[in-house]
Amino acid sequence: MTTQLDQVPACGTQNLTKVFGSGEQPVVAVDDVSVAIARGSFTAIMGPSGSGKSTLMHCMAGLDRPTNGAVYVGADNIAGMSERDVTRVRRDKVGFVFQSFNLLPTLTAEQNITLPLELAGRKVDRQFLGAVVSSLGLADRLTHRPSQLSGGQQQRVAVARALMTRPEVIFADEPTGALDQKTGTALLEYLQACARDQGQTIIMVTHDPRAAGYADRALMLLDGRVVDDIANPSAEALALQLGVMG
Amino acid sequence: MLRHALSELRLHPTRFVATLIAIAISVGFVAAISVFVNSQQTALGMQNALQLSKADVVVRTEEAWIDDQSYPLPGFADAIAAVPGVATVLPEPLAGAGVLTKGDRTATISLFDVPPAELQWSQLVEGRMPEADDELALSRAALEKLGAQLGDAVRPQGGDADLRVVGVTDDPNTLWTTVGYISVPAQSQEDVLTGTFLVKVDGDPAAVIGPIEQAVVGLGTETTVMTGDQARAEALNAMTADVDIFKYLLQGFGAVALLVGAITIANTFTILVTQRRRQLGLLRAVGASPAQVRGRIVVESFLIGAVGSLLGLGLGFAVAWGGGAVTGSNYFGLTVVPLELALAWLAGVVVTMLASIGPAIAASRVRPIEALQSVPTEAQAKRAGIVRAVVCGLAGVAGAALVVVALGGGDWALLWAILAGVALTIAVLGAAPLYVAPLLGLVGRLFGMAGPTTRMAFVNSARNPRRAASTATALMLAVGLIVTLQAALATARSSGMATIDKEYPIDVVGVSTEAIPSSLIEQLGALPAVQRVVGIESKPVGTDGTSVIAPGTAYEDLGVERPNRSVPEAGEIFLHDEYSAIAEAAGLDPATLKSGAKISLPGADGPIEFTVKTSGSVSWDTGLVAAEDFATLPGEPTVTQVWLKLYDRTSSTQLNQVTAVLEGHPEIYLDQSGAMMASILTQVMDVMLIVLTALLGVAVVIALVGVGNTLGLSVIERQRESALLRALGMQRGGLRLMLLVEALAMVAVGTLIGLIAGSFFGWLGVKTAFSSMPDGVMELRFALDPWYTTGLIAVCLLAAVAASILPGRRAANATPTEALAAD
Numbered sequence A: 001m002t003t004q005l006d007q008v009p010a011c012g013t014q015n016l017t018k019v020f021g022s023g024e025q026p027v028v029a030v031d032d033v034s035v036a037i038a039r040g041s042f043t044a045i046m047g048p049s050g051s052g053k054s055t056l057m058h059c060m061a062g063l064d065r066p067t068n069g070a071v072y073v074g075a076d077n078i079a080g081m082s083e084r085d086v087t088r089v090r091r092d093k094v095g096f097v098f099q100s101f102n103l104l105p106t107l108t109a110e111q112n113i114t115l116p117l118e119l120a121g122r123k124v125d126r127q128f129l130g131a132v133v134s135s136l137g138l139a140d141r142l143t144h145r146p147s148q149l150s151g152g153q154q155q156r157v158a159v160a161r162a163l164m165t166r167p168e169v170i171f172a173d174e175p176t177g178a179l180d181q182k183t184g185t186a187l188l189e190y191l192q193a194c195a196r197d198q199g200q201t202i203i204m205v206t207h208d209p210r211a212a213g214y215a216d217r218a219l220m221l222l223d224g225r226v227v228d229d230i231a232n233p234s235a236e237a238l239a240l241q242l243g244v245m246g
Numbered sequence B: 001m002l003r004h005a006l007s008e009l010r011l012h013p014t015r016f017v018a019t020l021i022a023i024a025i026s027v028g029f030v031a032a033i034s035v036f037v038n039s040q041q042t043a044l045g046m047q048n049a050l051q052l053s054k055a056d057v058v059v060r061t062e063e064a065w066i067d068d069q070s071y072p073l074p075g076f077a078d079a080i081a082a083v084p085g086v087a088t089v090l091p092e093p094l095a096g097a098g099v100l101t102k103g104d105r106t107a108t109i110s111l112f113d114v115p116p117a118e119l120q121w122s123q124l125v126e127g128r129m130p131e132a133d134d135e136l137a138l139s140r141a142a143l144e145k146l147g148a149q150l151g152d153a154v155r156p157q158g159g160d161a162d163l164r165v166v167g168v169t170d171d172p173n174t175l176w177t178t179v180g181y182i183s184v185p186a187q188s189q190e191d192v193l194t195g196t197f198l199v200k201v202d203g204d205p206a207a208v209i210g211p212i213e214q215a216v217v218g219l220g221t222e223t224t225v226m227t228g229d230q231a232r233a234e235a236l237n238a239m240t241a242d243v244d245i246f247k248y249l250l251q252g253f254g255a256v257a258l259l260v261g262a263i264t265i266a267n268t269f270t271i272l273v274t275q276r277r278r279q280l281g282l283l284r285a286v287g288a289s290p291a292q293v294r295g296r297i298v299v300e301s302f303l304i305g306a307v308g309s310l311l312g313l314g315l316g317f318a319v320a321w322g323g324g325a326v327t328g329s330n331y332f333g334l335t336v337v338p339l340e341l342a343l344a345w346l347a348g349v350v351v352t353m354l355a356s357i358g359p360a361i362a363a364s365r366v367r368p369i370e371a372l373q374s375v376p377t378e379a380q381a382k383r384a385g386i387v388r389a390v391v392c393g394l395a396g397v398a399g400a401a402l403v404v405v406a407l408g409g410g411d412w413a414l415l416w417a418i419l420a421g422v423a424l425t426i427a428v429l430g431a432a433p434l435y436v437a438p439l440l441g442l443v444g445r446l447f448g449m450a451g452p453t454t455r456m457a458f459v460n461s462a463r464n465p466r467r468a469a470s471t472a473t474a475l476m477l478a479v480g481l482i483v484t485l486q487a488a489l490a491t492a493r494s495s496g497m498a499t500i501d502k503e504y505p506i507d508v509v510g511v512s513t514e515a516i517p518s519s520l521i522e523q524l525g526a527l528p529a530v531q532r533v534v535g536i537e538s539k540p541v542g543t544d545g546t547s548v549i550a551p552g553t554a555y556e557d558l559g560v561e562r563p564n565r566s567v568p569e570a571g572e573i574f575l576h577d578e579y580s581a582i583a584e585a586a587g588l589d590p591a592t593l594k595s596g597a598k599i600s601l602p603g604a605d606g607p608i609e610f611t612v613k614t615s616g617s618v619s620w621d622t623g624l625v626a627a628e629d630f631a632t633l634p635g636e637p638t639v640t641q642v643w644l645k646l647y648d649r650t651s652s653t654q655l656n657q658v659t660a661v662l663e664g665h666p667e668i669y670l671d672q673s674g675a676m677m678a679s680i681l682t683q684v685m686d687v688m689l690i691v692l693t694a695l696l697g698v699a700v701v702i703a704l705v706g707v708g709n710t711l712g713l714s715v716i717e718r719q720r721e722s723a724l725l726r727a728l729g730m731q732r733g734g735l736r737l738m739l740l741v742e743a744l745a746m747v748a749v750g751t752l753i754g755l756i757a758g759s760f761f762g763w764l765g766v767k768t769a770f771s772s773m774p775d776g777v778m779e780l781r782f783a784l785d786p787w788y789t790t791g792l793i794a795v796c797l798l799a800a801v802a803a804s805i806l807p808g809r810r811a812a813n814a815t816p817t818e819a820l821a822a823d
Helices: A053-060 A083-093 A109-120 A126-135 A151-164 A181-198 A235-245 B002-011 B013-048 B076-082 B140-146 B186-191 B205-215 B228-237 B240-275 B277-286 B290-327 B338-355 B357-364 B368-372 B386-407 B413-430 B432-450 B452-462 B465-503 B518-526 B554-558 B581-585 B627-632 B652-662 B674-717 B719-728 B732-771 B786-812 B816-820
Strands: A011-020 A027-037 A042-046 A068-073 A094-097 A169-173 A201-205 A217-222 A225-231 B057-062 B064-066 B069-071 B086-091 B095-102 B105-113 B124-127 B135-139 B153-156 B163-169 B179-182 B196-201 B221-227 B508-512 B530-540 B547-549 B572-576 B598-603 B606-615 B622-625 B638-646 B668-670
Touching: A011 A053, A027 A053, A027 A068, A027 A225, A042 A053, A042 A181, A053 A068, A053 A169, A053 A201, A083 A094, A083 A109, A083 B719, A094 A151, A109 A126, A109 A151, A109 B452, A109 B719, A126 A151, A151 A169, A151 A181, A181 A201, A225 A235, B002 B013, B002 B290, B013 B228, B013 B240, B013 B290, B013 B338, B013 B674, B057 B205, B057 B228, B064 B221, B076 B086, B076 B196, B076 B205, B095 B140, B095 B179, B105 B140, B135 B140, B140 B163, B140 B179, B163 B179, B196 B205, B205 B221, B221 B228, B240 B277, B240 B290, B240 B338, B240 B357, B240 B465, B240 B674, B277 B290, B277 B368, B290 B338, B290 B357, B338 B357, B386 B413, B386 B432, B386 B732, B413 B432, B413 B465, B413 B732, B432 B452, B432 B465, B432 B732, B452 B465, B452 B732, B465 B674, B465 B732, B465 B786, B508 B652, B508 B674, B518 B530, B518 B638, B518 B652, B530 B554, B547 B638, B554 B638, B572 B581, B572 B598, B581 B598, B606 B627, B622 B627, B638 B652, B652 B668, B652 B674, B674 B719, B674 B732, B674 B786, B719 B732, B719 B786, B719 B816, B732 B786
Parallel strands: A042 A201, A042 A217, A094 A169, A169 A201, B105 B179, B135 B163, B547 B622, B572 B606
Antiparallel strands: A011 A027, A011 A068, A217 A225, B057 B196, B057 B221, B064 B069, B086 B196, B095 B105, B095 B153, B124 B163, B135 B179, B153 B163, B508 B638, B508 B668, B530 B547, B530 B638, B572 B622, B598 B606
16 A cells, blocks of 8 residues: 555655766766665666766765765755765665675674664664564674674674664665675575565665566666666576676 | 885875974984084083183193292283283283172173273173273173163172163173173282283294293293183083083983884884785785895885984974074074084984884785785784783883882982882883773773764774884873973972971071061061061070070961970970080080080079970070070060061062062071072972973973874774765764874873873882981972973873874765775
C-alpha cells in the first residue's frame, strides 16, 4: 500500500553537472544527469572506468559539490547548503560503505558502528544494534579492532555502521571489490534483503555485472550521461551491455 | 645519493621546517653565547684600557718601598722624557669608582681625572672639562642614568657638597662601567704615586722601547716598557680566564638546548621514515642495499643539519647584537671568534646526524614487499623491549638508593644527590615509551565520556607509544630542568626567608646614640610602608655606650612573633653570645661567657645580681632584662631604639622609604634588621630566577616546537582517517578539536612529569646542600615560585594550543573524495 511518503523519492538529482578543472581542458565528469531513486530500491550504477559513476555517487552523497544542478536527499536540495549543513546530512541521513578503508583503526568494531550516532549525540538504540549485529554475524567481534578483523568482517562492520542511523539512503562504492567471491556474495545477498525486507534504499556503484545482478535497477553511465536504465537486470545481459560499451 | 636527498628535501620542504627551527634555535643559542660573551669581554677590556687608548708607549714600574727608599725614584718620569723621540710623559690618569646621586637616582661612575689633551680617549660633546674641584664632566650614559643634564648638580653619596656638571662626553658605557671626569687639584698630582706612565712618541714607538728601558735602569723596580698596542692587548686578555669560565658555564645551557634539539630531530626522522615506508620499500625492491638506504637518510640529515646550523649562526648573531645593544657593548662592535662559531655549526651538524642514525637503521630494515602494500600500513607500534624495562628499572633502583644515601647527609651529600638525579633521569626518560601510552589511554578513558572526539584524540595520541613518548620526553627533560632550578631557588629563598624571619623578627631596628625624638617616631609611623612602630626605652649601663633595654611587650605591640630567646624572666639578663661589651665592663671574659653565669650591675640601692643568658639576637652593646628589673636599674629611660614593622619586609622600595627618612639622622644606624636581609635575598633570588629561566627556556621552546612537529607530521599519515571522519559527518571544528586535545594531552603528560621530577630534584638538591651546613642553621622550607612555575605550565599549554592550529586546519580540510579514493 503506497503512502504519500513512499512517493517521495529517497534521493535524486536534477540536471546535475560536475566539471573538473577550469583551464584549457575541463573534464565534464557528470553531464546533466537527472535521476530519481525510489524508496526501498536497490539501484546499481554501472559503467566503464571514466564514465563518471563515482563522481555521480560523490555528488549524490554530499561528498562533493556539483558545478550545476540540484541534488536531493529526501526532500532537501543539498547542493545549495553550507558545509556544516551538508556534513550534518552526511551524518544523519546518509550511510557509507567504501571499497576499502572503511573503519577507523583506533576504534573497536562496536565503536565504529556507533560512531555516527555518537557524533550526532544521539542515543544508541541497543535493541536495534543487537539486531543489526546479529544479522551480520558480528556478535563475537564487537570488541576487536579492525586490524584483528578479516576483510569481509570489516565490510560487514561498515554495513552495520551504515544501517545504524537508519539513513535515507546507503551508498556503497564497490563494496565487494576487495572480497573473495563467497564473502562478496553473502554481502550482496544481505544488502538485497535490507532493501526488500526493511525498505532500506541502497545505491551501489560497481563495475561488476554479477554484483549489479542483485539490484532491482541498473543505471548505465557513459561519458557522464545516463545511457540506459534497466529494471530487474540480469548479470548476463549487463555483461553483454558492458562489453558493447567497451 | 646527494641528488636524491636534495630532491626529497625540495619536494617536501615544509616537513622539515620544524626540524630546521629546532636546530637553528639550539645552534643559535650556542653561537649567541659565544659572540655575546666575547663582545662583552672586548668591551670590558677596552674600558679597562681606556686610559691607554692614545698612548704610544706604556711604561710600568712597581711602586715599592725597599731599603727605606720609595720607588720609583723621583726623576723617573724625567728620565723617560729625556730619551730622544719622546714627546710627552704623563702619569696615568687615576680612576676611582664613585657613587653619585641626583634626587632619588643613584649611579656608580668610574671617575677619572682629566687626561691631558693628547691622551684623551673620548670627545667632549658639550661644555668643557672640569677645572675646579666642585665641577665634573660626565658621559652621556652617566647623565642618562642620573637623569641629569649639563649644568645640573649631582651629589656624591654620603657627601655634603654638590658637584656641577660642566661637560658632556661621548664615552660609551658597557654592562659594568659608566664614565665621568673630575678635576684633581694640581698640587696633589705630584704627590700622587703612580707606577704607570703614558708616553707619546714622535716616530716609531717600538724604536723607543730599548732606550727607555736603559734610561730608567735603577730608578724603578720591575719596570716593563711596551708599546701602546701591546699594553692594550694585554688589558683585553687580562680577564680571559674569568670570562672563559663564565662562557663554559653558559655553554652548559647550550648543551642542554642541543640535547633537547637532538631528541626532536630524532623524532622527526623517525616519523618521516615511517611515512616513507612504501618509497623505501620500492628503493629496496629496485635493488638498493640497506647501506645505500641508510646512507640516503644520513645525507638528508647532513643537509638539514648544515642548513639549520647556518640559520642558527645568523640567529645567534642577531641575538648577540640585541644583547649588545642592551649592555651598550655594540659601541665596540661584535667580537667574533671564528673557531667557536665553526664549532657551534659543527655541533649542530653532528647532533643532527647522530640523531638520525636510529631512524636510518630503521629505514634500512624496511622490506621490499612493503612497496606493494596498497593499503598503507599503520605505523608499526613496536612494543618497547624488555631490555629497556630492565635497564630503566636498574637505573631507577640505583637512583633511589643514591637518594637515600644523599639524604643521609654528610659533606658529599650534594654529589650523591646529583648522581641520583642523573640515574633517575635516565630511568624516567628511558622508560617513557612504557608508561606514556598507557597513561594517555587511562586519561582518555576518564575523558572518554566527553564524547567520541575526545576519546579518539587520546587514543590517537597513544597509538604510537614510541612517538608519543619521544615527544613527551623532550618536554619532560626541558621542563624538568627548569623546574629543578626554579624549585631549588624558590626553596632556598623560602628557607632563607624562614631563617631570617626567625632570627631577625623585627623588620627594621634603628639604634641611636642619643634620644630619639618622638617626632621622628611619628614620622616613621606615618610612612605608607610602615605598619607599626614602637619606641624602645633603654638605660645606660656605665659610661661606655652600653645600655640595657626591656622589650617587654614590644613584640606583641608590633604584632611580631617572639624569637626563641628574647624575653627575660625576672633576674635574667640576655647578653650577646660571642662578645658582650657589658660582660667585659663587668669583669667577665666575653669569649667564655656562658648561660648561668652571674653578673653584677650597679643598681639604685647597690649592685643587682643577674643571671646571664647568652643569645645570638642581642647586639653586642645591649642587654635585655625583664620590665621589673628595668625599673629598678638606675638612670633615666630614654627612647634609643625604634622598632618598625613594614607591610612587606621583602620589598626594597618599602625599606628605602625608611632609610630615606633616617638619612637625615646620622646618629641612628640600622642593626639586625630583618627587612634589609630579606630584601637583598629576594632581589638576588629574583635575578637568578629570571636568568636561569631564560637560559633554560630555550630548551623548552625547542621541545614545544617538537610537539608541533610531531602533530604536523602525524596528520599527513592520517589523511584518510580524517577524510573518513568528514565523510561520516564530523564537522571541521571536530577535527580541529581532536588535534587540540592530542596536543594538550602530550604536553600535559610531559609537563606534569617534568614538574614532579623537577620539584623533587630541586628539593633534594637544596636539602643536601643544607645538610653540609652546621645543624640547625637553616630550616628547609620547600617552595615553588608561583609565578614562574605556573607561568611555565601556562606557556606550555598555550604552545600546545598553538601547535595544534596548523595541523588541525590541515586535517579539517581533508576532502573526503580525494583522500578516500582507492590508492
